[in-house]
Amino acid sequence: MKKTLSIILTLVMIFSIPAFGAEQDIVEIAVGSEDFTVLVAALQKAELVGALQGEGPFTVFAPTDAAFVKLLGELGITAQQLLDHPQLSEVLLYHVVSGKVMSTDLSNGMTAPTLNGESITVDLTDGVKINQSNVVTADIEATNGVIHVIDTVLVPAGFKLEVLPETVVDIALSNDDFSILVAALQKAELVGALQGEGPFTVFAPTNEAFAKLLTALDITAEDLLSQPDLAKVLLYHVVSGKVMSTDLADGMTAPTLNGETIKFDLTSGVKVNTSSVVLADLEAENGVIHVIDTVLVPANFTYRAAEEQVEIPATGVSGLNILIALSIISLLGYILVPKKQLQ
Template identity: 45%
Template sequence: MRMFLFLSLASLFLSAPSLEAQCGSKKTAHQAYKQHTERQTVAYHDNHRTHRPDLVETALANGNFKTLTTALGSAGLVSALQAKGPFTVFAPSDAAFDKLPAGTVQSLLRPENREALTAILTYHVVKGAYNAERVTRQSGAATLNGQRLPFDTASGVRVGRASVVQADIHTANGIIHVIDEVLLPSDQNLVQVAAGTGDFETLIAAAKAAQLDGLLANQGPFTVFAPTDDAFAKLPKGTVQNLLKPENRNQLAEILKYHVVKGRVFADEAVGVGSAHAVNGDDLQFRLREGRLNVNQAKIVASDVQAQNGVIHIIDRVLLPN
């Protein structure tokens, strides 16, 4: 009998979990419970956290941007402006769109004009957070369209031709500034813009003779340092006429390519970078002399002339490669 009782107790002792195992089990259970509680707490706060609206939601809630939000939908840009960002939107009010010629908005909203609508809308958006203070400290900024939007604070705060009527509407992914005009980017290519000024007849004739006019009209974006007709007239007598001869086409093309840089290089950026690689393979040097930006030995007499596929800086002499 005693032997049976002893064996039964021994069996019970051996089959029971150790004190260490019991403590470990309780500890594991406690940790699991704690982690579960923490997850529930985080989930609760996530579900009850105040949602900060993004750019599109803010515009919709405002009530003064019905045309703008409709246009964003037609252009397929809603999701782009709901991305992380940040973006700065110079947002024309409904009253600003009403200033456009009759039928303009309806025409732009047609599916066949989606590309033109997209070009206009992206001209109102700058990557980065530009609050009012930053806008007043800069001369302009490149837009998602690629073209540059000039800032002017001489009389109020102006963005292109528009005035900022309400600034610094902060959203979850950027800033909105309300403007009173719709901004229209250039829809002309580099050759068309140059031809429209009347100051580049020699340059255009040279581009055609060198068979570069198609490149400058249809490709890009490019930055063109464009010598005026007066600049070409400074060359030794007979130089231009000689270069325009068919047998000198390659030499002419090399000279013209020395005036072209791939991409858009705006004037304030040129000061910072110091140089740029021309299409012909040589480098152009940028320097400030007497408060004016120079490229090599030429003065830039007018800068940041916008084109649909690039930017033009007007210079006072012809650049000659090595």
């Protein structure tokens, strides 16, 4: 009896096709439904609206707002954090299959590659499931494909939950190994700039990297922080844009915010000039940090030794009064002392 009821519900679901669907494309159907507000916002954020308004055809497994709420609860994040996730596009494309696949085309155990690159699996043993998600409404036809509504967001295997730090500065502040770098940024008044919208790519020297530089220059950390060209050194570690390690190529160069250029060497690990990258791709919402083992020193940096301060004697009122008094005494002595008479 239970199996019969399941079959009946499946047939009802399959043939419950909204009348308005065939007159609209996939995106227009989603926009016109109050159940897809999060999905529409995600498509807009990932800049996939235009793609899904294309000729297609596409088969979209569309999660409802309730499905997204369930996912957010499981991940412990907000809708905004999901929309800001760097893999948002990958998640959405995991819900799209090329071609128009109607419910009648499905078979138990069949798989289909998605536009994400990973495959989904169909299970018809108890209703219709895509992976672990139930199809709650099938075959909503559009002018460029078909929508099947699902009750659970499909999460690809490559998805990694990561609530990113707000800025690259926050990454540095949270790591004791960047204490000298943070002090230098504060001294050079660059903290606010690197907390901006960005994005920035920062090659961040560790404390050990700074210690190596201090030894080479035979100076203290305080001497380095007092250098007039400190900002030039720091900006030589920053590139505009978000450059991930996968974006690098051997021999490529990149202009820094200092104005000079750095060069990448991938022949043995990853090097920036002569500095090795020891940890890559620490992402923040406004950029990325790559940790390096040697401070990058730009050609336009000039080390200046601390100049000795020469004390200048005070020339205040008291000193002037003494000078006047001595002048008056000398004058009186000249007047009062009798001069010898010439014989």
